[in-house]
Amino acid sequence: MEEGLCENSVPGSGSGLVDKTRIVEVKPLRSLAPVLPKSLQLSISGRYPSGFPPFVLFGEPVESQPSPTPIPAPIRSYRKPSDEEETPHEVNGDTSSPVEGVNGESVDDSPNRPSQPMKSCKTSQKRRKKTQDFGGSSSVGVISMAQRDDGDREVVNLVLMNFDSLRRRFCQLEDSKELNTMMGTKRPDLRATNVMTSKVFRTNMRRRVGAVPGVEIGDIFFLRMEMCHVGLHAQSMSGIDYMSVKDEFQEETVALSIVSSGVYDNDAEEEDILVYTGQGENFNKKDKHVVDQKLQRGNLALDRSTHRQNEVRVIRGLRDAVNKHAKFYVYDGLYKIQGSWIEKGKSGGGVFKYKFVRLPGQPSAFAVWKSIQKWKRGSSSRTGLILADLTTGVETIPVSLVNDVDNEKGPSFFTYSNSLRDSKPFSMVQSSYGCNCNKTCVPGDLSCSCIQRNEGDFPYIANGVLVSRRPLVHECGPMCKCFPNCKNRVSQTGLKHQMEVFKTKDRGWGLRSLDPIRAGTFICEYAGEVIDRAKVNKNGGYNDEYVFDTSRIYNSFKWNYEPSLLDEISSSSEDYTIPSPLIISSKNFGNVARYMNHSCSPNVFWQPVLYAENNQYFLHIAFFALRHIPPMAELTYDYGCSDHADGSSAPQGRKKCLCGSAKCRGSFG
DNA sequence: GCCAGGTCATTTTA
């Protein structure tokens, strides 16, 4: 019965079939439908049925590829809610509209609803009305009405994934000059926000005191907008979020959440205490005379919350002590305000101070980060440290070996290597290997043969983040004329995060990172010895725990944004196209990837990457972050299932899954 | 080349 659990996608089937269940037929939004850039139009027009050129195109790329003179079509700016309300609705009258009827409007008596001591007043009602206005024909039917009000883990992840995928796509278009910057904002995060807002693709829009369903303590964010979209902190800039609540007799404001970014000099010495400065400039902008903060807006809400003793969510903005470029936000759970006072600020004016105390019994989040910073600075030693660098210098960043669980002194012996051995090249007749670009390949330059192979898309944005999952990513390689620092060589640049191999409680050794990892970031390649498939069959299968096998059956999943968000008709394929299976053993030789454990709801995925070396093309397996990964969270990917579909062989190689996720399939391997 | 600090455009909510 286990077989039935992993039947969805067959890698290497090559058809690049579109998952039809994911496509919602949405009519173009009247005349305001965005004009797609050329590369997108191509894939939609059916030139390549799967949205991607067939694998065999390598030999003769020039004539079969898109014209090298792209006409950058502008993407129209996206509709805003106000436009929506003014124009009359054009009702589709079809069944594609959201499933709200099914999931029900039992909003008021939902058992999952967190207890809320105060009733929200008109603000929330107004918002809900707005939501209903949008619930009609033009919205994406993925988020139900109920989910817009109250989310859960799955919806929160769905919203974040779509938002970031859109953002990356806008970055990509911006990089390749395919976006008309006259239209709308230049900022990709705000562009993505406009799309998500106009399609009401968000959750937890009902504002609330206390925990937000689906958002967990320790979750990290890289943009303020991300927290807006999942209802953690509704303000796009302001540090204090609050709302008006009604008592029997009076109406007053209460604070819901705060973001502590370190702009004001807040005291962050103690892990469970935060002294937060009220809002308001300390000097008058015009004549620069010193002014006091006023007890209004956020300050007033914090003052009321001090008296009411309601829970306030705290988000801490953090910066790495060593690598100051890495800024992100951690949700640190619920606090209460213990007291407030007035101080003299730096410029001499009076400022409000609020003492936040963390409620006991919550999992640690900010405290974890504090510990990491201490280890990094060397001001405290890592408990259970066995080895400072198990790569013996092979990686530029050392990978430590840690066991703070039991007495095991480390995994069995192997040779650390970050390369792929005995790899079989793809035999293809090639007139040339690699591109002829000068210095670095430029996004949007369709004369670059590597970009051509990626259908005109540059697969990565400027900071090295992968834009979308695709059947195959073509990177530049050693044979390309471009310099080694070309942005299209992401998987060849080695580890970028400070990683740690650690002993798990019940699943042997595992891998985690001390640094936060942004979604789409390259983590590592799967290194090891390539195994001959014929050999494997002769010996009756491999008896090897350390194996990666592309011919296993993997659950399909969606990482790229819903095409209907941009009114695209079909989505590009996320199914891998691998001409022949690749099996890699890291038993004797391998890198950190050999320690990544399986999970049924993983935070890492693999992506085939191809580039040329020594006059031949070789396939590599690269791992990327599926979502934002908090520091110290174990890195896991889906191992898939070996093919027992014929039913003849017992699933003896299967292991009981201990991933503990809500969607656990029970076994893997 | 790195940074700190200034500036600009932008969205959110009350």
Add this chain to the structure above:
DNA sequence: CTAAAATGACCTGG
């Protein structure tokens, strides 16, 4: 409707 805001991206000068 407008203003304020603990943004984010970019530019400049030391």
